[in-house]
Amino acid sequence: MINMLYLYGIIDSDQPYSFIETTSGRQVYNLPVNGLGMIVSAADSKDAEKRTGNILAHNTVMERILEHFTVLPVSFGTLINGASGVQELFNRYDGEFRRQLQRLRGKVEMGVNVIWNVQQARVELPDSETLEALLRQKLHTGSPGHKYLLRKYRERAPEMYLQRMAAQNAKQIHSPLSAIAEEAHSSILRTPSLMLSGAYLLLRSNVSGFREEYVRLKKNYPNYKLLLSGPWPPYNFVKINCTVGSDDRGDGF
Secondary structure, three states: OOOEEEEEEEEOOOOOOEEEEOOOOEEEEEEEEOOEEEEEEEOOHHHHOOOHHHHHHHHHHHHHHHOOOOEEEOOOOOEEEHHHHHHHHHHHHHHHHHHHHHHHOOEEEEEEEEEOOHHHHHHOOOOHHHHHHHHHOOOOOOOOOHHHHHHHHHHHHHHHHHHHHHHHHHHHHHHHHHHHOOEEEEEEEEEOOEEEEEEEEEEHHHHHHHHHHHHHHHHHOOOOEEEEEEEEOOHHHOOOOOOOOOOOOOOOO
């Protein structure tokens, strides 16, 4: 019978390393493969379920190994058929794993979310007459589609103006943070109240400077709720299309 293994991440070391994860009681260890290592623990199918305890255990392990290694993280809940399955995975993707580890060496991910009071923002929108006047300035009164455009604009103007306001304000926060980062991703209005969701790939040596800039921005934007997270393994910056074999459980990388 093949024992299932839970995958956490690939590291740039094949040296012995292990510890007990206290939430689950699992022994977590480094499985050496081809001069690299896969951080794993023995598991069964229940360990891949999205339950609070499992998620907490996964994050605890990721935080701990990040303190010591460059980590190529694996998606939560990824299981594989024992050491032979890990070896097969490396046989297929060894070169890509090495390229990604080299690109991410010495780097971590930080996240910043910006929450705004969308209801208050709606209250502060210009009234419909002002919005319509702004459009009239851009239209020739005699154009055939004038009335149609005005009607459609009346319907969509508040949301369009809100989106533009969110994009402008989010850029003022995202730009100075991304200037410190090696790479950055951002999403505007992922939900109505989440004005900005940003992910930032940083050299470890730049984490303190990033935090200082976050504190400065938080003071400069007291009407918004800024939330900082990390450092994390660089989940949002892993550029690899890798899936675990069809006989295994999990979403892959």
